[in-house]
Amino acid sequence: xxxxxxxxxxxxxxxxxxYIFPLWNIMLGAPQYPEPLGMNIFxxxxxxxxxxxxVNIDGLNHYIGMKTIPKPEEMWEFSAFPKVIGAxxxxxxxxxxxxxxxxxxxxxxxxWFLLMSVLGxxxxxxxNAWMIDYGTNLDPHAIMKMAxxxxxPMTYKPPLFGHANMLNFQVTSLPKTGAWMMFVGMMLTVVxxxxxxxxxxxx
Numbered sequence: 001x002x003x004x005x006x007x008x009x010x011x012x013x014x015x016x017x018x019y020i021f022p023l024w025n026i027m028l029g030a031p032q033y034p035e036p037l038g039m040n041i042f043x044x045x046x047x048x049x050x051x052x053x054x055v056n057i058d059g060l061n062h063y064i065g066m067k068t069i070p071k072p073e074e075m076w077e078f079s080a081f082p083k084v085i086g087a088x089x090x091x092x093x094x095x096x097x098x099x100x101x102x103x104x105x106x107x108x109x110x111x112w113f114l115l116m117s118v119l120g121x122x123x124x125x126x127x128n129a130w131m132i133d134y135g136t137n138l139d140p141h142a143i144m145k146m147a148x149x150x151x152x153p154m155t156y157k158p159p160l161f162g163h164a165n166m167l168n169f170q171v172t173s174l175p176k177t178g179a180w181m182m183f184v185g186m187m188l189t190v191v192x193x194x195x196x197x198x199x200x201x202x203x
Contacts, residue, residue: 001106004196005099012092017103018043018085021177024127025049026158028057029170040176043081045072065142066156067134077126080129081097088116092189099196106196113189120182128160141180 006069022040027049029036037057038049046069048054058068072078074183092112098104135157146167159173175183 001102001196001199002100004106004109004192004199005096006094007195008099008112008192011098011185011188011192012089012112013090014181014188015085015089017181018081018178021181022047023176023178023182024173025176026171026173028166030168032168039069042115042178043085044078046070063142064146064156065139065144067137077130081123084119088112088119092116096192101194106193106200109189109193109196113186113193116186116189116193120186124160129170131157131160134158138162 022042024041025038027036027038035050037053037060040047040049041051046054048057053071061068075157079080095104095108095112099106099108136155138153138156149156154167158164158166158171161173161175163173164171
């Protein structure tokens with residue numbers, strides 16, 4: 001059980017990478033931009049992939065009526081997410097420590113994983129809802145008003161995951177280093193559960 005508990009204590013620490021590395025990345029490529037424009041989404045804000053990318057993206061969005069990229073103080077998520085991640089790291093390490101001293105069973109390890117999974121799904125749902133609003137709630141007085149072949153207003157929601165064509169832009173949305181570190185940390189807690197279960201079944 002001690003080996004499983006140590007793995008459990010290490011796993012949640014990988015989530016600390018979310019405070020340093022981006023969680024997600026959206027890149028926009030077009031013929032007029034030899035260097036693609038991009039956004040790195042962190043748990044506490046959005047930054048340009050290159051120095052002036054946010055300014056350039058906001059400039060393009062203005063013509064089609066999209067909102068400007070939100071600043072950290074304009075979205076409650078950017079203040080809440082760092083606190084949630086910090087709480088989950090603390091809780092995971094605490095559960096691992098309590099397992100190490102024999103106060104809780106290995107079943108608590110998978111409990112942490114399930115809770116983190118639910119929070120992750122809710123976070124992705126919230127992120128997707130923001131992108132829907134960002135890409136569809138357009139300024140009716142925009143300079144350019146694009147329409148689909150059937151006459152309905154064109155929307156510009158970036159893909160949650162993968163690739164999409166938007167006007168003459170090729171848009172790609174993929175997880176980045178922070179997301180992969182979170183994934184590794186969560187998988188380690190599953191390993192801790194399996195190791196704890198195996199060791200318990202032998203006794």
